[in-house]
Amino acid sequence: MKSLKFFTLIVCLSSVSVTTSLCAEVFEVGQKNKAFTQKALVIKVGDTVSFKNEDAFFHNVFSLSDAKLFDLGSYPQGVARDVTFDAPGEVEVECAVHPDMTMTITVQ
Amino acid sequence: MNDIKKTLSGWCVAGFAGIYCMMSALPLFASTVLDGQMVFKAGHASLQHWLLPVTPESPDDNQPTAARIALGKQLFFDPRLSGDSNMSCASCHHPSLGWGDALPTGRGAKSEMLARATPTVINTGYNPIQMWDGRKKTLEEQALGPITAKQEMNMDLTVLLDFLKTNTGYQQAFADAYAGQPLTPELVAKAIASYERTVISRNSDFDRWVQGDSKAMNAQQVRGFKLFVDPNKGNCSVCHSAPNFTDNGFHNLGLASFGEENPDLGRYSEKPIRMMKGAFKTPTLREITRTAPYFHDGSAKTLDAVMTHYIVGGVVKTNVSPNLKALTLTAQESADIIAFLQALESPFVEVTLPQLPLH
Ligand SMILES: [Cu+2]
Numbered sequence: 131m132k133s134l135k136f137f138t139l140i141v142c143l144s145s146v147s148v149t150t151s152l153c154a155e156v157f158e159v160g161q162k163n164k165a166f167t168q169k170a171l172v173i174k175v176g177d178t179v180s181f182k183n184e185d186a187f188f189h190n191v192f193s194l195s196d197a198k199l200f201d202l203g204s205y206p207q208g209v210a211r212d213v214t215f216d217a218p219g220e221v222e223v224e225c226a227v228h229p230d231m232t233m234t235i236t237v238q
Numbered sequence: 239m240n241d242i243k244k245t246l247s248g249w250c251v252a253g254f255a256g257i258y259c260m261m262s263a264l265p266l267f268a269s270t271v272l273d274g275q276m277v278f279k280a281g282h283a284s285l286q287h288w289l290l291p292v293t294p295e296s297p298d299d300n301q302p303t304a305a306r307i308a309l310g311k312q313l314f315f316d317p318r319l320s321g322d323s324n325m326s327c328a329s330c331h332h333p334s335l336g337w338g339d340a341l342p343t344g345r346g347a348k349s350e351m352l353a354r355a356t357p358t359v360i361n362t363g364y365n366p367i368q369m370w371d372g373r374k375k376t377l378e379e380q381a382l383g384p385i386t387a388k389q390e391m392n393m394d395l396t397v398l399l400d401f402l403k404t405n406t407g408y409q410q411a412f413a414d415a416y417a418g419q420p421l422t423p424e425l426v427a428k429a430i431a432s433y434e435r436t437v438i439s440r441n442s443d444f445d446r447w448v449q450g451d452s453k454a455m456n457a458q459q460v461r462g463f464k465l466f467v468d469p470n471k472g473n474c475s476v477c478h479s480a481p482n483f484t485d486n487g488f489h490n491l492g493l494a495s496f497g498e499e500n501p502d503l504g505r506y507s508e509k510p511i512r513m514m515k516g517a518f519k520t521p522t523l524r525e526i527t528r529t530a531p532y533f534h535d536g537s538a539k540t541l542d543a544v545m546t547h548y549i550v551g552g553v554v555k556t557n558v559s560p561n562l563k564a565l566t567l568t569a570q571e572s573a574d575i576i577a578f579l580q581a582l583e584s585p586f587v588e589v590t591l592p593q594l595p596l597h
Binding site: 164186187188190192194201203204206224226227228229230 | 274366367372469476485486487488489505509510511512513514517559560561
């Protein structure tokens, strides 16, 4: 849990009119041994999560949450697909193939 | 008349009434990584993740007792739980037929043909998700579904409660099993679920081989197991994974029926994700020799037919699972896998039919 890898810091904008800087980060969440590598993740609006399949078979990451609706389709080992979260809220992320695989992303 | 004994096969009736099943409990966990490191020697440490726990877990508010299991068994075998008082759970989930019905798809009220094959009850207690489309999680949630479904047992819950509450035998049985709890439909479901969790298969030749009995499987069956888990050969355990030979996941297998007009969309009706169109839950392979015909539509009569389907890689490719690929198996290798599947059968046990309270 504490080993949250946010491996890149892509954008970091400062704005004179905004007191804090807007830093969009990229987080990586793996699918490994039929589970997400993190059960819960807290991010900020504008951040991106990269979902990487680390298993030798297919997963299908998706969410039907109001805060973010997406379906990444299925893809094999080694491939990652990204989702940028543009609205605050709780996002329940699931795998369509394996219903036991769930995690929550809190977008602040 | 009430002590009709049926010689039933293949599962260990665990719990209080039944046969004693040994072996320590092992947690259920994802096993694909472990599969890659297996040593194919009887009793080897790398195989132990294929063993099931002694008993399935029960919900906190429905821990099994002898009284609960006995009551559940009565309810399971009682045809008066159906609208016409002529169908019990066991009508379709017949213990003599692998806790199924040996039909391609089930027959419900007035013998109406149902859309999907009757799933076996065997080892469903180990699964965190129930039904071909996964619309129920626990056996408690599942149990009332077929009882109330119009096309199935077609029972009105008010009528059911009326019957149970005016039957002194059942009143007593409920009081013994769930003291102080009002008789509700949920309680009926709890009792049935308690019984279903005793329908277990974990004492097969394969299990004994995993436990160290090198004679439990022959050389062909060991070869079959190796092919079963090899991603470049049978590729079976990608979905039929340890320990219950299911990933509790959903896959479109490219069956011919998905190519028909208005096909059964399966899991898609629960999770409207494209990949789930025509996807159904992976069934266990334990006791597979007793649960023909196969697939959710009952379209394969034999294990040979199942193997042929997988060797081709499915016939309707529209939305076929990417985990499915055409297999390069020789006839001998296919026969080896089938020989292995035969090792997933457990020895015969006797199940005694319960006495049902008439009044
Ligand atoms: Cu998955």
